[in-house]
Amino acid sequence: MILSQTTPPKGTVRDWLDARAQQGGTAFVFPETNEALSWAELRDTAKTLAQGLTAQRVEKGESLAIIHPNGKDGVVALYAALYGGFRATMINLAAGPDAIAYALNHSGARFALVHEAQRETFKSVAPGHMRALNDSRGEAALHDLAPKDHALLMYTSGTTGKPKGVVHSHASLLAGGWTTAIAHALAPQDRGFCVLPIYHINGLCVTVMGALVSGGSLAMASKFSTSKFWDQADSAKVTWFSVVPTIISHLLHGKAEPSATLKSNLRFGRSASSALAVETHTAFETRFGVPIIETMGLTETAAQILSNPLAPNKRKIGSPGKAFGNEVRILNADLTEAKLGTEGEIAVRGPNTLLEYLHNPDATAATFAGQWLRTGDLGRMDEDGYVFVTGRLKELIIKGGENIAPREIDEALYAHPDVVEAAAFARPCDSYGERVEAAVSLSNGSSLAMEDLRVICVNKLGAFKAPDTIHLLDELPKGPSGKIQRLKLVDLV
CATH class of the missing domain: 3.40.50.12780 (ANL, N-terminal domain)
Structure with a gap:
């Protein structure tokens, strides 16, 4: 054929x-x-x-x-x-x-x-x-x-x-x-x-x-x-x-x-x-x-x-x-x-x-x-x-009524050369409904501080979209193909 x-x-x-x-x-x-x-x-x-x-x-x-x-x-x-x-x-x-x-x-x-x-x-x-x-x-x-x-x-x-x-x-x-x-x-x-x-x-x-x-x-x-x-x-x-x-x-x-x-x-x-x-x-x-x-x-x-x-x-x-x-x-x-x-x-x-x-x-x-x-x-x-993909309907972070695409934050985190894996996610919040958090894994030997990484996000995205907290993990949860499972992070961290 x-x-x-x-x-x-x-x-x-x-x-x-x-x-x-x-x-x-x-x-x-x-x-x-x-x-x-x-x-x-x-x-x-x-x-x-x-x-x-x-x-x-x-x-x-x-x-x-x-x-x-x-x-x-x-x-x-x-x-x-x-x-x-x-x-x-x-x-x-x-x-x-x-x-x-x-x-x-x-x-x-x-x-x-x-x-x-x-x-x-x-x-x-x-x-x-x-x-x-x-x-x-x-x-x-x-x-x-x-x-x-x-x-x-x-x-x-x-x-x-x-x-x-x-x-x-x-x-x-x-x-x-x-x-x-x-x-x-x-x-x-x-x-x-x-x-x-x-x-x-x-x-x-x-x-x-x-x-x-x-x-x-x-x-x-x-x-x-x-x-x-x-x-x-x-x-x-x-x-x-x-x-x-x-x-x-x-x-x-x-x-x-x-x-x-x-x-x-x-x-x-x-x-x-x-x-x-x-x-x-x-x-x-x-x-x-x-x-x-x-x-x-x-x-x-x-x-x-x-x-x-x-x-x-x-x-x-x-x-x-x-x-x-x-x-x-x-x-x-x-x-x-x-x-x-x-x-x-x-x-x-x-x-x-x-x-x-x-x-x-x-x-x-x-x-x-x-x-x-x-x-x-x-x-x-x-x-x-x-x-141009901007996010997933089920993964949108809605902070204070504003839609925030996690990919924007991922891109800002990956801008640092030490970041191997990164994913932003929503955490329930009494004040805004949801707040922004993220998790990253770093290359071996990196001494990058999470607060320094957060400052990068503030400079690139503004304080409203930047993660309130960035969690350092050895490895982010992934599915069988290696795709990061963003929605599992809120329970994991």
Whole structure:
């Protein structure tokens, strides 16, 4: 199958994996173990496991829990679920026992594919009726598949309530890889680097589906390592990578450097999942000479909705870019389209949007305004179609009746070179309703005082918006992708 620049992929994941197997070539390499998977081997292994699962009476479209870290076994488990026509239910291994138990119960899964290292976790949290089917054997005929059939179930982080189960079809899952591929001009000769967990939408759609749709290959690490990242990327001969702002910041403050060979091979690095501070973005490119393409995506949109273009097209630092493969608009409070330059809620329409929230029709209805999916993010669009994100509706700090976007304060904190992680948040207050606080982590050996950092914020933002208190932490709480979980800070500190 050939990647179209204008039309979303047709067919199912099974169709595309069959096509890649016929085409031949390497699909995955794993730098930590020196293992590799060709497209043909991946298809054959996934098909065999899918047939075994079907023989064990796993029904078409039913949830099949996948409890795996990144690695060869995890990739095979994912593709077996997708190839067999089951709803691949990706379990967030970093979520903790309660959240894992909730996802397993809510998904309705009867069966699970469990990595050896996760067997104790599975035993401790799995419902009594659930069985692990790792050694399934048999050659039952596979279920028929169509593009609209359920393919993926992935749970949101649940920072403002119970996690929601996002359901994607084969069509929307493939479209998620396609939006990445056309934005970054991915080609068969490209090799991405995946250090984000594939139980997160960025790792699964941007890198795994991006490679499937583009016909390229992927290097995959079990997890991100500041000290090993550049060497792993070099040994795997990658041409691009996808990370999040906290990883970019940790690399910037680390000692390791990319080799000259790697820098000559690297076309770009990609940042997503949360806003990348302008100062961090600029400092990274200055130090390493690797261009960073800022993007934006959601679990509900199979990852990417916005991306900056590649050179020589115009890139705007501080913006996650413009729409590729879908349409984006800004909505007023009454859900009408906002004028250019006016702040409102970012909404998206396209082939990559979710089918539904599992068992939650009210949430499904509330997230759509007609055909437009409401992201919950605030932003404005300029005359060139570039979106500038100003915050999240649920994260706005309302002090004395005035809306304060936490990102403004984050940017001021990141302006100091010793700040590795930063996040502003609201604290209930009798006088103003909410007051501004922040938390930071600093580079090793830094003697920066929190009051000095607060003075910087006062000078940049004024006393009203500056944090009343800045808390120093060893590390800020993060979700599976490395995105800082701002709403957890008020309880943590």
